[in-house]
Amino acid sequence: xxxxxxxxxxxxHYYATFDSNRPGLANLYQDxxxxxxxxxxxxxxxxxxxxxTSLPFQQCQHNITTVDCQPSGAGGMLVFVSGTLxxxxxxxxxKFSQMFHLMPTQQGSFYVLxxxxxxxxx
Amino acid sequence: xxxxxxxxxxxxHYYTTFDSNRAGLANLYQDxxxxxxxxxxxxxxxxxxxxxTSLPFQQCQHSITTVDCQPSGAGGMLVFVSGTLxxxxxxxxxKFSQMFHLMPTQQGSFYVLxxxxxxxxx
Numbered sequence: 549x550x551x552x553x554x555x556x557x558x559x560x561h562y563y564a565t566f567d568s569n570r571p572g573l574a575n576l577y578q579d580x581x582x583x584x585x586x587x588x589x590x591x592x593x594x595x596x597x598x599x600x601t602s603l604p605f606q607q608c609q610h611n612i613t614t615v616d617c618q619p620s621g622a623g624g625m626l627v628f629v630s631g632t633l634x635x636x637x638x639x640x641x642x643k644f645s646q647m648f649h650l651m652p653t654q655q656g657s658f659y660v661l662x663x664x665x666x667x668x669x670x
Numbered sequence: 671x672x673x674x675x676x677x678x679x680x681x682x683h684y685y686t687t688f689d690s691n692r693a694g695l696a697n698l699y700q701d702x703x704x705x706x707x708x709x710x711x712x713x714x715x716x717x718x719x720x721x722x723t724s725l726p727f728q729q730c731q732h733s734i735t736t737v738d739c740q741p742s743g744a745g746g747m748l749v750f751v752s753g754t755l756x757x758x759x760x761x762x763x764x765k766f767s768q769m770f771h772l773m774p775t776q777q778g779s780f781y782v783l784x785x786x787x788x789x790x791x792x
Contacts, residue, residue, distance in 0.1 A: 584738045584750075616706045618784045620771055622744040628706075628769050628786040643790060645767040647750050649742055662740045664750040668765060668790045 555617035555627045558650060558658055563610035563631075570601045576660050583663040596663070607636040610644075624661065625650045630668075643668040677739035677749045680772060680780055685732035685753075692723045698782050705785040718785070729758035732766075746783065747772045752790075765790040 565572045577583075577593035583600075584590075590599050612631040620626045627648040632641040649662035687694045699705075699715035705722075706712075712721050734753040742748045749770040754763040771784035 582740045584740060587736070587738065589740075614709070614788055616709065616786045616788065618704045618706060618711075618771075618786065620742065620784060621746070621773070624743070626748075626769070626771060626784050626786070628767075628788065630767065630788055630790065645750075645752065645788070645790065647748070647769045647786075649740075649748060651743070662742060662748050664738045664740065664748070664769075666736055666738070666750065666752055666767070668752065668767065 551617055551619065551625060552615075554658075555625060555650075556615050558648075559612060559615050559627060559629055562648070562660075563612065566600070567607075567609050571597060573597055573600055577663075578659050578661075581660055581663065583665070585665050586667065605635045609634045611641070620649055623652055625658070633667075673739055673741065673747060674737075676780075677747060677772075678737050680770075681734060681737050681749060681751055684770070684782075685734065688722070689729075689731050693719060695719055695722055699785075700781050700783075703782055703785065705787070707787050708789065727757045731756045733763070742771055745774055747780070755789075 574593050574597045577596050579592050581593055582591050583596045590596050610631055610633055612629060614630045616628040618626050629646045633644050634641040644667050646665045648660050650658040651661045653659050696715050696719045699718050701714050703715055704713050705718045712718050732753055732755055734751060736752045738750040740748050751768045755766050756763040766789050768787045770782050772780040773783045775781055
């Protein structure tokens, strides 16, 4: 399957889950997964999902502007995303960049091994 | 050695080389290296350096705002950078995000296996 199409499909699934069912993100991380969120380092699916579900907003919508991907070696895929994040009730959307390192699961899908998120301030 | 310190040192070396001796970047890539520059995919040190040395400006200065890093598995390191890029003669600096996947060399240093660069437009 075309790697670019795989990356795009994963990213759309990730943000759709984030925006509609944040606890559902637990399926996309494993024990060895790492998240750096605005400089804060978190490890393991449980802690990562605890962090993401405790962010100080109820509802949000991610809009993806760019998706770039490359094979990372060892069967993994690097995905680099930029976009905007609209929080309910806020007038202006935030800009963000995020990178994922996806690794294949035994079921033929992917999970997030590495995840780094940064807001892009004006 | 502290991974964060290693990442920070590599990034500073990379942008110093870029800003003062762009052709010298050839030492930081290998034949299997991949660059995606504003959506354009380039492979191999020679082609990558040809692209970077042909960018339409004589002089530039990168200023780094944030550096995040995580181990990528298989001995590699993922580095996620945001910053600004001032082109000589331009009034306003450009904002950019860039990710590197660094792999160790036999000499105890690192080279760039994966490189993805995106400008962050206002």
